[in-house]
Amino acid sequence: MNTQKPLADRMRPQKLSDYIGQSHLVGEGKILKDLINNDKVPSMILWGPPGSGKTTLARIIAHETEAYFIEISAISSGVKEVRKSIEMAKSYARLGTKTMLFIDEVHRFTKSQQDSLLGSVEDGTITLIGATTENPSFEVNNALLSRCRVFVLEMLSVEEMQLIIKQALSDKDRGLGELNVNFKEESIKYLATLSNGDARTALNSLEIAVEFSSRQNKSSQIKITKEHIEQALQKSNLLYDKNGEEHFNLISAFHKSMRGGDADASVYYLTRMLAAGEDPLYIARRIVRFASEDIGLANSFALPQAISVYEACKFIGMPECGVNLAQAAVYMAKSKKSVVIYDAYNEALKDSRELGNVPIPKHLRNAPTKLMKQQGYGKGYVYTPKASEEENKNQEFLPKELKNKKYLID
Numbered sequence: 001m002n003t004q005k006p007l008a009d010r011m012r013p014q015k016l017s018d019y020i021g022q023s024h025l026v027g028e029g030k031i032l033k034d035l036i037n038n039d040k041v042p043s044m045i046l047w048g049p050p051g052s053g054k055t056t057l058a059r060i061i062a063h064e065t066e067a068y069f070i071e072i073s074a075i076s077s078g079v080k081e082v083r084k085s086i087e088m089a090k091s092y093a094r095l096g097t098k099t100m101l102f103i104d105e106v107h108r109f110t111k112s113q114q115d116s117l118l119g120s121v122e123d124g125t126i127t128l129i130g131a132t133t134e135n136p137s138f139e140v141n142n143a144l145l146s147r148c149r150v151f152v153l154e155m156l157s158v159e160e161m162q163l164i165i166k167q168a169l170s171d172k173d174r175g176l177g178e179l180n181v182n183f184k185e186e187s188i189k190y191l192a193t194l195s196n197g198d199a200r201t202a203l204n205s206l207e208i209a210v211e212f213s214s215r216q217n218k219s220s221q222i223k224i225t226k227e228h229i230e231q232a233l234q235k236s237n238l239l240y241d242k243n244g245e246e247h248f249n250l251i252s253a254f255h256k257s258m259r260g261g262d263a264d265a266s267v268y269y270l271t272r273m274l275a276a277g278e279d280p281l282y283i284a285r286r287i288v289r290f291a292s293e294d295i296g297l298a299n300s301f302a303l304p305q306a307i308s309v310y311e312a313c314k315f316i317g318m319p320e321c322g323v324n325l326a327q328a329a330v331y332m333a334k335s336k337k338s339v340v341i342y343d344a345y346n347e348a349l350k351d352s353r354e355l356g357n358v359p360i361p362k363h364l365r366n367a368p369t370k371l372m373k374q375q376g377y378g379k380g381y382v383y384t385p386k387a388s389e390e391e392n393k394n395q396e397f398l399p400k401e402l403k404n405k406k407y408l409i410d
Contacts, residue, residue, distance in 0.1 A: 006203075006204060006207065007168060007175065007176070007203045007204065007206065007207040008199070008200045008203035008204050008207075010174040010175065011164070011167065011168050011171065011174055011175055011203055012055075012056045012059070013056060013060065014059075014060070014063065015060065015063070015064070016033065016036065016060050016064055019053065019056065019057065019060060020053075020156070020160050020163050020164055020167075020199075021052065021053055021153075021154070021156045021157075021160045021199075022052070022053060022057065022153050022154065024154070025151055025153070026057070032151055036061055036064050036065060037064075039065050041061055041065055041100075041127060042127070042148070042149050043121045043126075043127050043128040043129070043147055043148045043149070044128070044129055044130070044148050044149045044150070044151055045106065045129075045130045045131075045132060045136045045140060045145070045148050045149070045150045045151070046058065046129065046130070046131045046132070046151055046153055047132050047133075047134075047135070047136050047150055047151070047152050047153065048133070048152060048153025048154065048155070049133060049153075049155045049197060049198065050133055050198050050200065050201075051156070051195075051197065051198030051199045051200040051201055051202075052153040052154065052155060052156060052197065052198070052199070053153060053156070053199065054104075054131035054153060055071075055102070055104060055131060057153075058071075058100070058102040058129040058131065059071075059102070061100065061129065062100040062102075065098070065100075066097075067097070067098045067099060067100045067127065068088075068089070068092045068097050068098070068099045068100070069099075069100050069102065070085045070088060070089070070099060070100070070101045070102065071102045071104070072085065072101070072102070072103055072104070073103070073104045073105060074103055074104065074105040074106050074107070074108040074109045074113070075104075075105050075108055077103075078113060079112065079113050079116045082101075082113065082116050082117060083116065085099075085101050085126070086101075086120045086125060086126060089101065089120065089125050089126045090125060093125060098127065099125070099126050099127070100126070100127045100128075100129055101117075101126045101127070101128050101129070102129045102130075102131070103128065103129070103130045103131070104131050105131065105132065105133075106130030106131060106132050106140065107132040107133075107134040107136065107139035107140060111141055114140065114141045114143075114144045115141065115143065115144075117144060118143055118144060118147065121144070121147045121148070122147060128147075128148060130148065136150055155196070155197030155198075156197040156198070156199055157197070158189065158192045158193050159192075161191075161192035161193075161195055161197065161199065161202055162188055162189060162192045164199050164202060164203070165188050165191060165192060165202055165203070165206060166188065168203055168206060169181055169183060169206075176206075176207075176210060179210065179214075179222055180220050180221045180222060181210060181221075181222045181224060182221050182222065182223040182224065183224040184224075187224055187225060187226055187229065190226050190229055191205060191206065191209075191229045194229065194230075194233055195233075201233075205229065205232040205233050206224075206232070208231075208232035209224050209228040209229055209231070209232040210222055210224065212228055212231055212232060213225075213228050247278070250269055250272055250273050250276075250278075251273070251283075251286060253265070253269045254266060254269035254270060254273065254283075254286070254329070255286065255290060257269055257333065258287075258290055258294070258329060258332045258333045259290075259294050259337065260333075261333055261334065261337075262333060263329070263330045263333040263334055266329040266330065266332070266333045267326050267329055267330065270283065270322075270325055270326060270329050271322070271326075274318070274319075274322050274325070280313045280317070280318050280321050280322070280325060281310065281313055281314065283325055284306070284309055284310040284313045284325065284328070285310065287306045287309060287310075287325070287328050287329065287332060288303070288306040288307060288310055290306070290332055291303040291305070291306040291332065292341060292342070293339070293341075293342045294332075294337050294338075294339065294342070295332065295335050295336070295337055295338060296338045296339065296340055296341035296342060297338050297340055297341060298335065298336040298337055298338035299335045299336055302331070302332065302335055305328060305331055305332075306328055306332070309324050309325060309327065309328040312324040313325065340408055340409065341408075343407075343409070344407035344408045344409075345407075347407050348407050351402060351405070355399075355401055355402070358399040358401045358402075359399060360399065361396060361397070361398075361399060361400070362375075362376045362377055362378075362379060362380075363378060363379055363380040363381040363395075364378075364381065364397065365377040365378060366378065381395075382395045
């Protein structure tokens with residue numbers, strides 16, 4: 001057993017059959033497992049919270065498909081490392097071996113760094129596997145995103161976390177199986193719960209707890225208690241993970257409290273997030289969204305208020321901007337609510353996706369050239385400010401496929 005490596009690294013599964021979690025992707029009959037089994041793995045983005053198994057899954061995919069695996073981190077690498085990896089991939093391709101390039105934290109690459117991957121992904125020189133904790137729709141360039149499949153990894157459940165912890169406790173080759181560790185079921189569940197679905201956090205904390213207990217206890221048996229777990233988590237500085245479950249639980253409670261008109265609860269959850277080190281601009285952005293999603297036309301001052309608070313947070317920062325956020329939270333909670341705009345937007349978006357690029361009515365099209373005019377572009381358009389009431393009433397603005405469709409329903 002190589003004890004120089006952290007327990008979390010030693011316990012990484014090597015085969016898909018040993019992988020715990022993400023059954024919606026790698027379970028029997030699921031898409032990613034089928035792609036792996038048939039050696040048809042496309043370039044992909046693995047999007048999921050920390051410790052959900054993105055790096056491990058990438059390594060397993062390369063192993064199962066017998067591909068050469070190159071791993072780089074977007075935090076410490078740039079275009080130079082990408083180009084070097086591509087040249088290595090070309091060398092292996094001449095030997096008949098495909099290459100998988102795994103880029104951790106791919107969202108941290110700049111546009112030019114992401115663009116440097118496009119050609120090699122396009123021509124199949126590399127199969128890219130990017131890992132990110134951030135929404136790739138916002139953080140990955142459209143050009144690169146369009147060349148990749150996005151697979152969403154879910155936070156590991158408490159039950160899955162317990163399985164991972166028990167494996168580490170029983171494995172004699174890579175884990176702690178050779179040690180006499182007394183770890184009761186309730187304490188295992190406690191660690192699994194506090195780790196917020198992050199397997200790395202759970203295993204690192206388990207290793208620290210075992211070391212801490214063994215130093216305290218001179219007996220051959222290492223007894224792990226809840227107190228040891230709390231100490232280990234504290235030493236790991238992972239009691240609050242901005243990308244973990246508690247982050248999403250708090251922002252959800254904050255949003256729903258404002259929606260429900262409970263100003264007191266809104267301020268409480270706000271302070272919980274700020275005390276835990278949450279980025280005030282993240283909270284301000286959520287309030288801006290709330291102003292349109294939940295208030296909308298019911299109070300036209302809500303959106304300017306939210307944007308003003310966002311600017312205040314940028315201007316003075318923490319801790320001073322906390323009171324600005326509290327003001328906005330109370331204002332949103334006490335404001336009248338309306339979801340007319342939100343519902344209209346979602347219904348229109350649904351039609352846009354389902355109907356595709358339906359033709360724009362010709363009378364609404366611009367006609368800057370003679371040919372366009374000959375094709376009937378702009379013909380029959382009624383200039384609304386100078387038209388009669390009857391003319392305005394009879395003019396259609398939606399495509400014929402959506403004639404008489406109403407999105408704004410009071």
